[in-house]
Amino acid sequence: MNNTPLLKITNLTKVFGGQKALDRVNLTVNVGEVHGLLGENGSGKSTLIKILSGFYEPDEGQLEVNGKSVALPLLPGQYRSLGFEFVHQDLGLLPSLTVTENLFMGRIAESRTPYFSWLNARRQATKIFADYDVNIDPSAYVDEVRPVQRAALAIIRAIEGIKYLRASAGAEVEPSLLVLDEPTVYLPSQEVDVLFGLVRNIVEQGSSVLFVSHNLDEVRQITNSISVLRDGRSVGTLNTETSTKRELVRLIVGRDLDQDEFEPIPVSRSEDTVLSVNGLTTSLVQDVSFDLRKGEILGLAGLAGSGFEDPVYSLFGSDRTASGEFMLSDLPVKFSGHNERSAIGMGMALVPADRKIFGSIFDLPMADNVNLTVLDNFFFKGILRHNKLRKNARDLLKEFDVRPQLVGMDYGLFSGGNQQKAMMAKWLQLPQAILLLHEPTQGVDIGAREQIYQVIRGRTSTMSTIIASSDFEELATLCDRVGIFVKGRLAGFLTGDDVNHSKIAEMCMGESADAR
């Protein structure tokens, strides 16, 4: 092994709207190692990766690849010539094409010859899979093979892509870097081993792997060393063999396990149940049952892919795969056949996580967005009263401190925090009794976050709230009770003093939980 690191990042800084997503981050990946990159949501992992792929331009920082300094920002596509390849969570395969077609997609795209032999390609595919010791049928369609085979295909395609590019460029073969960004999220745990075999195989062939994951156990199993990011800063690099899980959790979470400071949790106001879910099953979760009490703020936590957000969408009738039933004021309702209209009629409100796709229309004015839920109230004598609607929007922006208070400005022009406050306003102007939230403060600045928390707390006399969030600090601050989802099951609840950041994190990351 040589001592020049394959990848050396120093002082990498990226600022988004005044907030530092990355603050002088350092990362070194050596040749022939599997390097883990850990951190909570929003810690800067994905920003770092997007800088490596040339998607974001960093504000500061140096990059060295195989000892040579490389100018930042990277051009789009330049990562290929540096020997980087990325496999993201969604894998980037075309499911309606065959395995072989997917495997050689890049080669076909760049091919300059008029003829491409599929017979030859299939033979090559068979040989490649044999080399990596994985069993995939080259003629099968991608949507017919097992999830783990799909993941393996994506990884092999990435590695072969680098090899082919280098061979055709005639460049001397330098070690290359494969970045695996949460590749195991949708895999059953017993099949993850297949993938790990593949990763080891790749490292033996002289490449390095940067393994990005939420899952502590997996990272500890496969990596040689681990770097941890927290709030955009590098907080340490550990040798996997000599470090303990507890040490890692402490680095990720950023505090000693037993010294949590957060404001006292409000005691649950009532024991009256307003809503109970029985045996909810969706494409991600199985047999989930829980009660929501009157005035309670119930948190749902889990890692990406655990399905912790599914109850929220199912209750609002927008998960068409949901089955099971729920009881609302002694009225049994089946999840199948439930829809958004009936949910609104039952007094529910949903503020979804993705403001851009599900929450709002960016290219319509703020007034049109917040008034969407109350149009009928402003239609009398045959005229939609635009003046009154605008006044209603102005009042809402004032009440929820949305700035600037310009109701005619397009929604997309507001900052993330103000957009989110407006989304809350859109629903909270209705007399709804159950508030469903998913990631209520994602991409929201600190001030707005605090205001949103106050809004949620302020409504507990009239509303019961369910918050699905991957921000554990947020759940600890807000919730009376937190349900933990692990791999599609509701593993248990944390209550009272146990509702703190580290406990939630530990349980979500699969530490044995004393389920009640």
Add this chain to the structure above:
Amino acid sequence: MTTPSLPGSPPGTFGEDTKLESTKASALKGRFAGKLEAYALLIAWLGVIVVFSFVKPETFAQWSNVSSILASNAILVVITLALIIPLTTGDFDLSVASVAGLSAVTVAQLNVNLGWPLWLAILAAFAVALLVGAINGGLIVLLGIESLIVTLGMSTIITGVMLWVTDARTVTGVDPALVDMVIRNRFLGIPFIFYYALILTFIIWYIFQFTPLGQRLLVAGRNRDVARLAGIRVGLLRWGAMVAASLIAALAGILIVGLSGSAGPSTGLDYLLPAFAAAFLGSTAIRPGRFNAWGTFVAVYFLVTGITALQLLGAKTFVQYLFYGTALILAVALSQHIKRRRLKQGF
């Protein structure tokens, strides 16, 4: 950790006040530019009129010419208004022109060859259009087929039916009462047909602008998920938009019969492309970025005034094809530019 537990942080500590000023300024500047943009087409139209009134005072600036332009293109206004309803909900209806033709043929055939009274023939034409719209909408919403494909197929089927029913011959001799109601009777020197288009423009404007329905159509077209999560029945709205488009197209067909007293196997079909050109051009005017009734109205008359003017200068018939084709591409390019600019500002 970064979350301070400060209940009631005073406003002004949120680090957004500095941003506020510049946002406000750019919003105001944007508002002025927006106003100009909104009336640009109207101004261009008036410009064309003024210029050609000076160039060709003896032909162009005559009341008979004005009245003829307003009347003969009212049909295009009606068909374009039909088109902008599904366009607002995010669907294409390529069958509007053929539905107009089909309803024209239905009226003529039933009234002339089968001797049905005029009112019954008109009712039958609307019934046929209702059926076509319901099938279009059903295929799009229930089976989830692309509206472009559904209506392309449907318009081809209708063209076939028209040829079949008319036996490839033009049917003439429709009840003159219809001709009276459409073109012969005048108000202020302009045939009634223009006022029908004007009234319809008012109705669509009213629905789009002053009813919750109009707002819901818009939202359903912009983002189906957001609409669904707000409790809007997206499928029903899209279906209803296809039905409404067909019914209005049928009205256009009836006006065509009234204009000429006859209907043939290719009646109405030529309106498709001009209607798309006018619809997209209209979406850049009056309320830029939205398909809207008055924008449509102005766009139609801008286009036909331009063509008439060119023809008065001696251009031949072919010029209208060049003009409409160019206008369609330019209008779509322009409306995409508007959209992109708004999105860019959004980030």
